[in-house]
Amino acid sequence: MSVRSITFICLIALIATIVTSQRHNWQSGRKQSGDYLLDRQYVQNLSVQYNKVLSKLVNYPKTGSRREVIHFINATDQYTNGKGGFVSIRSGGVNYQYVQLNFTSQRSSGINYLLEIWGR
Template sequence: MRVYIFLVIISVTALCQAAGRGPSHSVTWGSRSFRDMHLRRDIITEKSSFLRVVTRDLIFKQNPKLARTITQIVITDQVRDGQGGYAYLQAGGPQTTYAKIHFKSQRNKGFSFIVDIYGL
């Protein structure tokens, strides 16, 4: 009987610790090949605001004479417990020469992302 109580206590403890962990909000658009080069890296961070949703936009533009085609955009969520924000591709992206990415937090939370853009 004591063994069962001990196992139940361990199971409940593990379940309680795992309950606060959600999935990461990292996202990848497009695909990369061996010839692609790293075009840009940005770290996008916004602090939380009381009872607010914070947003930010990232616009990636290139010189038209030297423009490269985007092949992949990798966005890595630095808040890995499910409390971070979300990233949306609003315009452009893979197979174009520009991208507009919108970042949005959860209410009363902030966010931190690493954005890597690769092109050919």
């Protein structure tokens, strides 16, 4: 094999690795000194339906919970194949005591995130 062929194969392998290892992580705000973990949960809707987009609303805090001020929200996509969903804030969020997040899947895919909310 020539050097040119080996270089081409390496380039294709690199591009394939980058494309297949994409995550759709999302974050808002930043951790501040003295912040602690307010909530950690898996947000999942794994019931994949052909050609459908799934969504799931998540509210924090749960009814009757303490009400600390949120400084950082981190949603880590558990899909590593580029088929993860998307996250958006519907209400509240950073510098509020509550947040409502909307998790939306890609067409014909599920939702699988690790959600962490930090504040004090």
